[in-house]
Each structure stands twice: as structure tokens, then as C-alpha cells.
Amino acid sequence: MKVTLLITTINELEGMKAIMPKVDRNWVDQIIVSDYQSTDGTVEWAKEQNYFVVNQQKPGLRRAFIEALPYVEGDIVVMFSPDGNSVADRIPDLINKMKEGYDMVIVSRYLDGAKSEDDDMLTGLGNWFFTKMINILFGGKYTDAMVMYRACKKNIFYDLELDKDRWYTTPEKLFRCHICLMPLLSMRAARRKLKIGEIPGDEPARIGGERKLRVLRWGASYLFQAVRDLFCWQ
Numbered sequence: 001m002k003v004t005l006l007i008t009t010i011n012e013l014e015g016m017k018a019i020m021p022k023v024d025r026n027w028v029d030q031i032i033v034s035d036y037q038s039t040d041g042t043v044e045w046a047k048e049q050n051y052f053v054v055n056q057q058k059p060g061l062r063r064a065f066i067e068a069l070p071y072v073e074g075d076i077v078v079m080f081s082p083d084g085n086s087v088a089d090r091i092p093d094l095i096n097k098m099k100e101g102y103d104m105v106i107v108s109r110y111l112d113g114a115k116s117e118d119d120d121m122l123t124g125l126g127n128w129f130f131t132k133m134i135n136i137l138f139g140g141k142y143t144d145a146m147v148m149y150r151a152c153k154k155n156i157f158y159d160l161e162l163d164k165d166r167w168y169t170t171p172e173k174l175f176r177c178h179i180c181l182m183p184l185l186s187m188r189a190a191r192r193k194l195k196i197g198e199i200p201g202d203e204p205a206r207i208g209g210e211r212k213l214r215v216l217r218w219g220a221s222y223l224f225q226a227v228r229d230l231f232c233w234q
Contacts, residue, residue, distance in 0.1 A: 001076055001098075002074040003029050005078045006080065007033045007080050008033075009046075010037070016045060016082045018084065028091070028095070034056050034068040035053055035054070054067060060168075061178065078151040079148055079152075085118055085148075087203075094107060098152075103153055103189065104197070105151050106147060106196070108198040112200040116203035117202070145186035149203075156194070161188075167233075171220070171225055174220075191229075191233075
């Protein structure tokens with residue numbers, strides 16, 4: 001199975017320079033950088049390193065993935081943050097676990113002693129709450145349903161309708177924010193009873209850039225999605 005490493009960026013030059021040299025290109029078949037209007041030289045540096053760059057047209061982390069999908073050649077997509085939160089040396093273990101026949105494998109910040117150095121009290125509580133909620137409402141067995149660092153089969157994006165704007169636009173308008181697709185991915189993968197695995201992985205503090213969290217607005221949006229999905233998606 002071919003593997004694509006999909007990297008999302010907005011002004012992440014400092015992180016890219018620190019993290020990407022730790023990524024062995026032989027681990028994967030393709031590397032894509034999906035960038036939204038960076039002005040700090042991220043795109044220029046990525047191109048100098050011969051990474052393929054997709055210029056994201058619309059804002060939001062979900063759009064970074066959706067707009068890059070047509071360029072993905074891999075059967076497996078590894079979603080990776082170059083801001084320091086994702087530890088590069090977990091990539092081979094993540095891929096090997098996927099090749100055991102899983103539909104999705106998550107690098108959990110809360111499994112077997114792993115920890116997040118990027119969590120504060122509010123984000124830690126939010127991650128715990130939404131993971132528990134998804135497990136209860138959708139039949140999941142997650143220890144970390146919210147983290148971005150994970151791998152899944154490419155077809156899941158289409159099978160679970162994660163590429164459809166209609167599942168995001170209402171909460172984004174209601175709560176005036178741009179949301180990620182990870183919570184919805186976790187909800188629908190559990191509901192469809194896909195084969196889901198986890199491996200432990202620490203989350204170091206981010207390197208450079210700007211922390212882009214909108215905790216309360218995102219939380220309200222994901223709660224809206226969960227309630228709606230219970231009744232409006234099968």
C-alpha cells in the first residue's frame with residue numbers, strides 16, 4: 001500500500017526547519033504540504049526542499065485536507081503537523097500498524113503513559129470530555145478522539161462524507177470559526193464500526209508560529225456536530 005504524508009501549514013517556517021529533517025523520505029511514497037497563505041517563507045522553503053505544495057484556497061484546517069485530497073496518491077494518508085506537536089519517529093510505527101489491516105490508527109496522547117506538553121487545563125478537559133462523549137454516543141473505544149496525528153485509508157474521507165462542506169458550514173456560521181474534520185472523522189468511524197487502532201505518542205510543545213486554538217467556539221461546533229450526526233447521518 002502506498003503512503004502519503006500530508007502536512008498542513010500556516011506560517012510554520014520555524015517548525016518546518018526543525019521537524020522536517022527528522023522525517024525520512026523513505027518512510028513514505030509521497031509528501032504533500034498543504035499551505036494556507038503563509039507569509040513567513042514556509043512555501044518557499046518547502047519548495048526548496050522539493051516538497052510538493054498545494055496552495056489552499058479557503059481557510060480552515062479541514063480545507064487543508066480536503067483541497068489536498070485530489071493530489072494524494074497514497075492508499076494511506078498520514079496527517080502530520082510540522083509545528084512540533086507531532087513526533088516524527090512515530091511515523092513508521094503508525095504506518096506499520098495501518099498495514100496490519102486497520103482503517104484508521106491514532107497517535108494517542110493519553111495511551112500507555114503518553115502525555116501532552118501542549119495541553120493546558122482547558123484543552124485537556126475538552127479532549128477528555130469529547131473523547132468520552134464520542135465513545136458513549138457513537139460506540140468508540142478511543143483514548144484520544146481529537147488529535148490530528150493519525151493515519152487512515154484515503155477512501156474514508158469520501159465514504160464518511162468528510163469532504164462535503166455541508167457537514168461543517170452550519171456550525172462554522174453559528175459559532176464564527178473554522179473547524180477541523182478530526183472529531184467528525186472519529187464519530188463516523190466509530191459509528192461505522194471501522195477497524196480503529198491507537199499507538200501511544202507524546203505531544204511536545206509547539207515550535208514557533210501562532211497557536212491557533214479557538215477552544216470555546218470549536219467546542220460548541222463539535223458538540224453541534226455530534227448531536228446532529230446522531231439523527232441526521234447514518
